[in-house]
Amino acid sequence: MSLKLLVGCPSPPGWIKTVLADFDAFLQDHADCERKASATAMSLVAKYPNRVEIIPELISIGIEELEHFQQVYDILEMKGLQLAHSIHEDPYIKALMKAKHDGIEEQFLDRLLIASVVETRGAERFKLVAQNTPQKEMVNFYKMLWVSEAKHGHVYVKMALRYFPQDKVLERLKYWVKTEADIIESIPLRAALH
Ligand SMILES: [Fe+2]
Numbered sequence: 577m578s579l580k581l582l583v584g585c586p587s588p589p590g591w592i593k594t595v596l597a598d599f600d601a602f603l604q605d606h607a608d609c610e611r612k613a614s615a616t617a618m619s620l621v622a623k624y625p626n627r628v629e630i631i632p633e634l635i636s637i638g639i640e641e642l643e644h645f646q647q648v649y650d651i652l653e654m655k656g657l658q659l660a661h662s663i664h665e666d667p668y669i670k671a672l673m674k675a676k677h678d679g680i681e682e683q684f685l686d687r688l689l690i691a692s693v694v695e696t697r698g699a700e701r702f703k704l705v706a707q708n709t710p711q712k713e714m715v716n717f718y719k720m721l722w723v724s725e726a727k728h729g730h731v732y733v734k735m736a737l738r739y740f741p742q743d744k745v746l747e748r749l750k751y752w753v754k755t756e757a758d759i760i761e762s763i764p765l766r767a768a769l770h
């Protein structure tokens with residue numbers, strides 16, 4: 577089955593403007609997001625040790641996200657910046673988590689598909705950064721990230737398809753694409769990934 581994953585709504589045009597107006601703050605948040613993406617993959621390993629079919633893929637994603645973290649951290653260092661000193665709750669992730677269904681199996685499916693829609697949004701936004709940044713040295717880096725996060729978005733759906741019927745996965749994915757779009761349209765703009 578070939579998948580073509582898309583975000584449910586484009587990012588508001590004000591988002592990229594807000595990011596470019598304070599790119600240093602965006603980079604600090606971006607670093608945190610990569611570290612959290614790695615932690616998300618590893619938390620799925622910890623929560624579902626019996627889902628052995630997907631553990632190798634989760635480890636690979638965990639490593640790739642940690643590499644992204646390392647690369648963003650290198651940029652922060654080069655610019656004489658530090659990581660954010662206090663990490664605020666991410667209203668986007670909080671709202672997504674609140675929209676989970678009840679039940680062990682349902683939550684397993686939801687966690688995989690939330691990871692997928694978050695990755696797909698990351699890809700859409702890194703593409704916007706690559707296309708709009710005036711900093712030439714950032715273009716290829718954000719293009720690489722856009723491709724990588726889009727791939728992760730697909731891998732998480734494929735993981736779900738190993739355990740749930742295709743109809744159920746696609747129907748639930750529709751729910752998450754819509755829910756994620758509603759959240760994106762309701763949260764205030766920040767110089768941050770979400
Ligand atoms: Fe990443």
Ligand SMILES: [Fe+2]
Nearest residue numbers: 695724725728
């Ligand atoms: Fe990713």
